[in-house]
Amino acid sequence: MSADHDDNVCVCIAAYNSERTIARAVTSALRQSHVTEVIVVDDASKDATAAAARACDDGSGRLLVTVLERNGGPSAARNTALAQSRAGIFCVLDSDDYFVSDRIGRLLGTDLGAWDFLADDILIVPEQLLDTAPDRLAEEAPRVLLDLDLPTFVRSNIIVPGRERGELGFLKPLIRRRFLDTHALTYDLRMRLGEDYALYVRALMAGARFKIVGFSGYVAVERSNSLSVTHRAAELEAIVDFDKACVRTPELSEASRLALAEHVRATKHRWALARALEIRREEGVGAALRFLSQRPGSAPYVASRLLRARSERLRRRLGGTQEAQRPRHLISPKIAGAR
Numbered sequence: 001m002s003a004d005h006d007d008n009v010c011v012c013i014a015a016y017n018s019e020r021t022i023a024r025a026v027t028s029a030l031r032q033s034h035v036t037e038v039i040v041v042d043d044a045s046k047d048a049t050a051a052a053a054r055a056c057d058d059g060s061g062r063l064l065v066t067v068l069e070r071n072g073g074p075s076a077a078r079n080t081a082l083a084q085s086r087a088g089i090f091c092v093l094d095s096d097d098y099f100v101s102d103r104i105g106r107l108l109g110t111d112l113g114a115w116d117f118l119a120d121d122i123l124i125v126p127e128q129l130l131d132t133a134p135d136r137l138a139e140e141a142p143r144v145l146l147d148l149d150l151p152t153f154v155r156s157n158i159i160v161p162g163r164e165r166g167e168l169g170f171l172k173p174l175i176r177r178r179f180l181d182t183h184a185l186t187y188d189l190r191m192r193l194g195e196d197y198a199l200y201v202r203a204l205m206a207g208a209r210f211k212i213v214g215f216s217g218y219v220a221v222e223r224s225n226s227l228s229v230t231h232r233a234a235e236l237e238a239i240v241d242f243d244k245a246c247v248r249t250p251e252l253s254e255a256s257r258l259a260l261a262e263h264v265r266a267t268k269h270r271w272a273l274a275r276a277l278e279i280r281r282e283e284g285v286g287a288a289l290r291f292l293s294q295r296p297g298s299a300p301y302v303a304s305r306l307l308r309a310r311s312e313r314l315r316r317r318l319g320g321t322q323e324a325q326r327p328r329h330l331i332s333p334k335i336a337g338a339r
Helices: 022-030 049-054 073-084 103-108 127-132 150-156 177-182 195-205 233-247 254-283 285-293 296-317
Strands: 009-015 035-042 063-067 089-092 117-120 123-126 144-148 174-176 210-213 218-222
Touching: 009 022, 009 049, 009 073, 009 103, 022 035, 022 049, 035 049, 035 073, 049 063, 063 073, 073 089, 073 195, 089 177, 103 117, 103 174, 123 127, 127 218, 144 150, 150 195, 150 254, 174 177, 195 210, 195 233, 233 254, 254 285, 254 296, 285 296
Parallel strands: 009 035, 009 089, 035 063, 117 210, 123 218
Antiparallel strands: 089 174, 117 174, 144 210
């Protein structure tokens, strides 16, 4: 059987200090049809993540739990799973997320023609509302939302303050292993943030047929998006460096080059905020203000994020009501209509 028609699926779960959620993820993966491998890579956790994962073994011989001696980040963990897997299809499940209602069987049963990457829209559920997440899906097959191209993908990953996040880099597609092997694609070890984004960009640059359909059963658990969990500046700088390297690719289309340049500018604003917060913690407010004064182009973004965080803190202190949280889909109608 050729790799293009091998519907055996490996589910990779990279985990770090995920003792509380790993059982839900592993159990949901083992319950899927077509899954012949569930590979959990414990990225040198300090808790009982590995033991909690092994406790989910259903006796089918499909579960493999590997513990890394040194923390290498999500790219290293996923590359470990790639090296261990023999299935024709590879997919990622985050350790605090889960699958419902035979998500993989529904995806593989959809008549879409040839594809290299096949993703479904994600249902994002605030952690405190997990009991409201669906336990079954509608009977109709998921409709095609988008045949993804590189400019659309890159622009979807530009964060706009005050707007619900909907980056397509969050998608967790089924990936034809043959495509990865043909183009020598693995996760970039320099990336501890945006590793999916980088892989998808490189795949689209290599001509990947990337299709997206409606929600089929991937549930992402959403936690706080406060400034306290702002990513490190070095992680954002790695994304900027990646984008700049892609822009220098000679055969890149002008539309793709412009989209990547826009993503660079937006990521630099996020970097400025992260670095300013780091400087404030290390050297004080004055040093942070001096740093920002040298980057006036980032001032509107930084100011909007700081003001938003301050208003949220003030509302909580005064006992005001927070915005109603609700489950939502990742893909907005605007993006879905881009095809």
